Amino acid sequence: MLSKRGFLGLASSLALVAGVVFAPAAHADDEAPDALIKRLSVDVLDTIKADKSIRTGDTAKIVALVDTRIMPNVNFQRMTASAVGPGWRQATPEQQKRLQDEFKILLVRTYAGALAQVNDQTIAMKPMRMAPEDKEVIVRTEIKGKGDPIQLDYRLEKTPGVGAGWKIYNLNVLGVWLVETYRSQFAQQINAKGVDGLIDALAEQNKANAKKG
Numbered sequence: 001m002l003s004k005r006g007f008l009g010l011a012s013s014l015a016l017v018a019g020v021v022f023a024p025a026a027h028a029d030d031e032a033p034d035a036l037i038k039r040l041s042v043d044v045l046d047t048i049k050a051d052k053s054i055r056t057g058d059t060a061k062i063v064a065l066v067d068t069r070i071m072p073n074v075n076f077q078r079m080t081a082s083a084v085g086p087g088w089r090q091a092t093p094e095q096q097k098r099l100q101d102e103f104k105i106l107l108v109r110t111y112a113g114a115l116a117q118v119n120d121q122t123i124a125m126k127p128m129r130m131a132p133e134d135k136e137v138i139v140r141t142e143i144k145g146k147g148d149p150i151q152l153d154y155r156l157e158k159t160p161g162v163g164a165g166w167k168i169y170n171l172n173v174l175g176v177w178l179v180e181t182y183r184s185q186f187a188q189q190i191n192a193k194g195v196d197g198l199i200d201a202l203a204e205q206n207k208a209n210a211k212k213g
Contacts, residue, residue: 033166034128041123075167083182087190102202109209121145
């Protein structure tokens with residue numbers, strides 16, 4: 001799993017990530033990806049600043065927000081599968097569901113510990129290159145507040161069918177992609193103890209995090 005130093009660093013960074021994930025679903029499936037990110041970021045930063053319980057890490061409230069407002073904007077299955085890597089294809093459907101559930105709890109707990117750091121940040125969008133036929137794009141932003149600007153980028157994919165629109169499937173904080181960070185940690189667990197070993201390790205870390213409050 002992540003080292004204590006690595007986990008705390010990620011937790012601090014994810015305080016800024018919360019500026020996009022805690023947000024309503026896109027208004028329309030033809031909304032441009034950079035417009036989506038800007039709208040969500042502005043709306044949610046304002047919401048967090050106005051809600052003391054979120055800023056102080058009210059886990060129950062954050063879990064509810066994840067279920068009702070994050071998932072419409074994130075391809076969480078792809079995010080989990082990418083983080084697990086080749087082991088995902090070895091997993092049974094039941095194991096895949098458990099991996100998604102435990103990974104979700106891990107991220108929620110990380111957000112809960114980090115949201116208190118959101119105060120006066122604002123979002124600055126960088127120019128985006130995109131062709132009409134592109135199905136995947138990177139939206140680059142900066143979070144500005146006290147101190148140096150923080151690089152925060154998003155990988156999004158265009159999804160068809162019901163709920164069509166742009167979905168986030170990876171995040172880059174200060175040059176480090178979230179999925180790749182977890183993939184190296186998860187691979188060690190799978191190589192040592194298999195998919196069930198990774199599930200058990202995630203569950204144990206989630207239990208430990210829950211005891212911390």
